[in-house]
Each structure stands twice: as structure tokens, then as C-alpha cells.
Amino acid sequence: MRFFSGLKPALCWLFLLGCFGLSQWIEAAHLTKHSDALEAVQPIELNEHERQWIRDNPRVTVASVQYPLYLFQDEHGQWSGLNNDVLKHISAMTGLQFVHQESFSTDHMLERLQSGVADISTTLAMNDERKAFLEFSHAFGGAGWVFVGHSGEPAIRSLEMLAKRVLVLPARHALEDSIRRDYPSIEIRSVKTYAEARALVESGEAYATIENEIGAQLFPSGLLRVGGLVEGKWEADHLAVRKGLPELVSILNKALGAFSAAELRAMRLKWLDGVSPAPAPSFRARLIEWGCWGMGALGVLGLLSLLWNRRLATEIKQRREAEKGLGDQLAFQHALIDAMPDPVFVRDLQGRLIMCNRSYEDALSVRLEQVQGRMLFEFDALPQATALMLHDEFMAQLGTRKTRFSKRQLMFKSGPRQIYQWTVPFYSVDGKLRGLLGGWTDITERRKESGCRCLH
Structure with missing residues (x-):
């Protein structure tokens, strides 16, 4: 006890420093979880013509294809992802109800929009062919295109490396027309989905495919290798609306324009943090981070040393109670899984x-x-x-x-x-x-x- 009494002043200082370090960590954590605590969404100001259009057309049909992290169905069959969060936010701003209608390929989705079965899509990139029958909203983000090739071949860095080789793309891919026009020596093979395209590259039937840089990082590499960015090609995130719905385009643009930078950043961090490449922190930022963590660790160690004896008895009691109920818990888990x-x-x-x-x-x-x-x-x-x-x-x-x-x-x-x-x-x-x-x-x-x- 005399030993601990002598340490009390130093331990108090360590505890205060630890509290300071923890406060810095809590502030950073709050920023990354901002999407879960956004302030109540305020309705946007619409003109009478737009409000009447919403009253006449309260439900908007969304042609939706599985595009992990951006738009996908979870284990409960519910649509989720970054783009779904954007639609939910727009719904809260405008009162529109977005109803997903699953499509099974890009070509299938475009056919539904052309035929009028669906009204909008959230995962289509813009190109000249699509602008003939679609209107595109303001951009709300984006990513680059990357080459995906076989792991046994050199990493692909440019379209010139694909001359006289087979490039496999989902039918009506956003880059297909421009590649056919500018690189006629590339042999393009069309399939229905990105999954089929990756399979053909793995089997060696095709030399490469091209995917969104976020999507390309989601799948185990296996026999595939992600190469460089397609130079000069950027896939901006838009909402694509079939032509003939100018009021809907105007409403969506007003809603997207009302998004704050913090709201969009929070949504993207929620889904894409850790997938897209992030810039390396500066040396000063690393020093501050190490200092905060070091002070926090010292403070926690000092506090633990003061409370060790008291907590030890409590921990032993809790452990015995946990062991007592472990058998029943395991039996329940087995029964639940088997059911x-x-x-x-x-x-x-x-x-x-x-x-x-x-x-x-x-x-x-x-x-x-x-x-x-x-x-x-x-x-x-x-x-x-x-x-x-x-x-x-x-x-x-x-x-x-x-x-x-x-x-x-x-x-x-x-x-x-x-x-x-x-x-x-x-x-x-x-x-x-x-x-x-x-x-x-x-x-x-x-x-x-x-x-x-x-x-x-």
C-alpha cells in the first residue's frame, strides 16, 4: 500500500494524459461514424409543378443489379449499400418512394429502362449510347476503371497492352463503344455479367476485363490480378433517369444539391472505407496519432494498476458465472444452427x-x-x-x-x-x-x- 501511495501523483498525471488521448480517439471515431448520427433530414424546397408530380407519381421504380458495396441484397433479401443509402436520404427529403426491381445484367437493366418498365438506375456510368435514351443527374461521387488480368501475366497498365488480345466485357459496358472506336485491334468479347468476365480471364479464354476500382478489390484475387487505372476514364456516380421524366430529374438534382459534404463523406466512409486506396498519413499526423495512443495506453495502465486488486475479485466471480452458463449456451447454439x-x-x-x-x-x-x-x-x-x-x-x-x-x-x-x-x-x-x-x-x-x- 505504501508503494502505491508513493505512485499516486504520477499515476494521476498518467490518468489525465490518458483521458486526453482517449478524447482524441473518441473524436476521430465520431467522425467515422457520422452516418449513424446524422441530424434529422430537412425536406427540400420544390415548386408546385414538382410537388404535383410527386403526388401523381409517388413510387419510382429502380432497375437494380447486384453491385457489391454500391447496391446489393443482404442475407435477408433487403437492398443495401451506398446507393441505397443515397436513395433513402432523397426519399426523406422529397417523399418519393423508391421500389427496387432486380435486374440480372447491365444489358437487362438497360432494356428495362428503354422499355419504360423501370424509371431510374443508380449504377450506370454515362456514355453516348446511354445518353440517347437516359438523362443523368448531378454526380455524387465516382471511381476509376481498372484492368483485371490473369495473375500469371504481367500487370496491365494501358489499353495499348491489349492489342490483338481478347478483352471480355459485360454487354453494353460503358467503355465498349469508345474502345472499339479508338482501339480497333483489341478483340472485344461480350458476356452477361462481371462474374462471367472474371471467370473467362481466370480460365485463360480472355486476357483481361475492366471493372470499377472499388468492385475489383472486393473479390478474392485467386488467379486474377488488378492492374492499373484506365487512363482518362472516370466513372462518376449518377442517377440515370429514362427520358420523358424531366420533373423527376429536376427533383433528384435538387435533392443531390442539398446533400452536405459531411453527409456524402459519411455515407462513402460507411461503405467504401478500407476498400478504395487512401493517401498515406503525413509524418506529423503519425506522430500525433502515436502520441495520443501512447498517452491513452499509459493512462489506462495507470488506472488498471490502481484498481487491479478490486477488479481481480470481480473478474473471478464473473468468470465462474460465465463458465456455469457456457454449457447451456453452447447447447442452444447447436440447436439453433441445426434448425x-x-x-x-x-x-x-x-x-x-x-x-x-x-x-x-x-x-x-x-x-x-x-x-x-x-x-x-x-x-x-x-x-x-x-x-x-x-x-x-x-x-x-x-x-x-x-x-x-x-x-x-x-x-x-x-x-x-x-x-x-x-x-x-x-x-x-x-x-x-x-x-x-x-x-x-x-x-x-x-x-x-x-x-x-x-x-x-
């Missing part, structure tokens, strides 16, 4: 199976006791190529620590199946990465019933 109708699995940091539910066992004709502790390609439940591809994706995702939701086609023992796949990194209570939680929903029959033969 899920879709296959669910848990894998560790090496891709070894930790646990799965009964639906997973039935889908792959295995039993947990036979495959527990083994990697996907170490047992004969899937074709070897599929198992190796999925294992590589799992390991890449553990490296990026990003969640993933995608509709795709996978080859099972019984043949190709259309599935909605999801994988989410999970962490221990102390914040350490422990592995992946994932599963899938078989939507093959749903696709057959709806008559859709699109591949994702």
Missing part, C-alpha cells in the same frame, strides 16, 4: 471445418465427425476444382476480413447449382479473428420457376 434450413458452416483460420449444421451434412452427403478438422478439398464432397476454388476464396477473405454476399453458379457432385452464398469473418470476445461463418441458399429451382437462365 436452420440452409447449409451453415464454420471454418478456422486455416480453412479447417469446425462445425456445420444438418443441412450442410445433407447437402454434401457427409457427417460432421467424418470431416471435422479437415479442409474442403481434403474430402470428396465437391468436385476437386470447386473445392480448391472455394478454399482459396476462404483464405483470401480471411486476409481481407471483408464480408461477402453473392449469387453465383457452383459445380456440385450432382451438377451445377445456382446459389446465394454468404461468408462472414467472426471474432473472439477479445477482437481476434477466429475464422469464417458461412452458408448458402440453393436458388436453382427458384431460377427455373422464374424462367431466368442468367449466370451470376
Whole structure:
């Protein structure tokens, strides 16, 4: 006790410094989470003609295609992403109701807009072909285009490197017309989706594809490599509106013009922070950050040393209570997972199976006791190529620590199946990465019933 009494003045100073460091950290955290605490959205001022148009047309149909981080359906089938947040904000400003209508490729989405089935889209880039039948709103952000090639080939830095090679693009890609005009030696092959384009590059049937730089970073690299930016090509974020709706264009432009810089920054940070390249902090900024963290750590250590004895007894008591209820909790978790109708699995940091539910066992004709502790390609439940591809994706995702939701086609023992796949990194209570939680929903029959033969 005399020892601690002698340390009290120093520890008090450390505690005060720690509080200062923590206050700096809390302020920074507040900025990054600004999107969750935005002030109440104020309605924008519209003229009588625009207000009457909204009364006559309260629902606006959005042609929506899965475009991760910008616009996608989550595990509950709800539309989410940066562009959906923008639409929600506009809805609060104007009273318009945006109703998503899923499209399955860029070409499909453009057909719906041309035919009048849909009114707007949030993920279309502007080009001359599209301006013939679409109006584009003010820009509210943007990103560059990047080359995506095979990992076994040199990184692609320019369109000149694609001369006399196959470039695969989704049909009616925003850059297709300009590339055909300016680089006639490039052989362009059209497919329906970006997923098909990446698959052809992986197989070697095409040399490269071109994607938005944000989207290109979301998928495990595997056999693919992201190259340089397409020089002089920028994909601005617009709302595309079919022609014949000038009032809607005017309303959307007024709403976008009313967005504050802080609101747009908060929305982009919420979805794109950590994906798009960020500039390196200056040496001075790093010194300030290290100083704040150092003072915070010293303050916390000083406080912990003063309270150690008292907290130790409390911690032991809480640990015993937690251990007492752990058995029931684990039993409940097993019962809950087994009750899920879709296959669910848990894998560790090496891709070894930790646990799965009964639906997973039935889908792959295995039993947990036979495959527990083994990697996907170490047992004969899937074709070897599929198992190796999925294992590589799992390991890449553990490296990026990003969640993933995608509709795709996978080859099972019984043949190709259309599935909605999801994988989410999970962490221990102390914040350490422990592995992946994932599963899938078989939507093959749903696709057959709806008559859709699109591949994702």
C-alpha cells in the first residue's frame, strides 16, 4: 500500500494524459461514424409543378443489379449499400418512394429502362449510347476503371497492352463503344455479367476485363490480378433517369444539391472505407496519432494498476458465472444452427471445418465427425476444382476480413447449382479473428420457376 501511495501523483498525471488521448480517439471515431448520427433530414424546397408530380407519381421504380458495396441484397433479401443509402436520404427529403426491381445484367437493366418498365438506375456510368435514351443527374461521387488480368501475366497498365488480345466485357459496358472506336485491334468479347468476365480471364479464354476500382478489390484475387487505372476514364456516380421524366430529374438534382459534404463523406466512409486506396498519413499526423495512443495506453495502465486488486475479485466471480452458463449456451447454439434450413458452416483460420449444421451434412452427403478438422478439398464432397476454388476464396477473405454476399453458379457432385452464398469473418470476445461463418441458399429451382437462365 505504501508503494502505491508513493505512485499516486504520477499515476494521476498518467490518468489525465490518458483521458486526453482517449478524447482524441473518441473524436476521430465520431467522425467515422457520422452516418449513424446524422441530424434529422430537412425536406427540400420544390415548386408546385414538382410537388404535383410527386403526388401523381409517388413510387419510382429502380432497375437494380447486384453491385457489391454500391447496391446489393443482404442475407435477408433487403437492398443495401451506398446507393441505397443515397436513395433513402432523397426519399426523406422529397417523399418519393423508391421500389427496387432486380435486374440480372447491365444489358437487362438497360432494356428495362428503354422499355419504360423501370424509371431510374443508380449504377450506370454515362456514355453516348446511354445518353440517347437516359438523362443523368448531378454526380455524387465516382471511381476509376481498372484492368483485371490473369495473375500469371504481367500487370496491365494501358489499353495499348491489349492489342490483338481478347478483352471480355459485360454487354453494353460503358467503355465498349469508345474502345472499339479508338482501339480497333483489341478483340472485344461480350458476356452477361462481371462474374462471367472474371471467370473467362481466370480460365485463360480472355486476357483481361475492366471493372470499377472499388468492385475489383472486393473479390478474392485467386488467379486474377488488378492492374492499373484506365487512363482518362472516370466513372462518376449518377442517377440515370429514362427520358420523358424531366420533373423527376429536376427533383433528384435538387435533392443531390442539398446533400452536405459531411453527409456524402459519411455515407462513402460507411461503405467504401478500407476498400478504395487512401493517401498515406503525413509524418506529423503519425506522430500525433502515436502520441495520443501512447498517452491513452499509459493512462489506462495507470488506472488498471490502481484498481487491479478490486477488479481481480470481480473478474473471478464473473468468470465462474460465465463458465456455469457456457454449457447451456453452447447447447442452444447447436440447436439453433441445426434448425436452420440452409447449409451453415464454420471454418478456422486455416480453412479447417469446425462445425456445420444438418443441412450442410445433407447437402454434401457427409457427417460432421467424418470431416471435422479437415479442409474442403481434403474430402470428396465437391468436385476437386470447386473445392480448391472455394478454399482459396476462404483464405483470401480471411486476409481481407471483408464480408461477402453473392449469387453465383457452383459445380456440385450432382451438377451445377445456382446459389446465394454468404461468408462472414467472426471474432473472439477479445477482437481476434477466429475464422469464417458461412452458408448458402440453393436458388436453382427458384431460377427455373422464374424462367431466368442468367449466370451470376
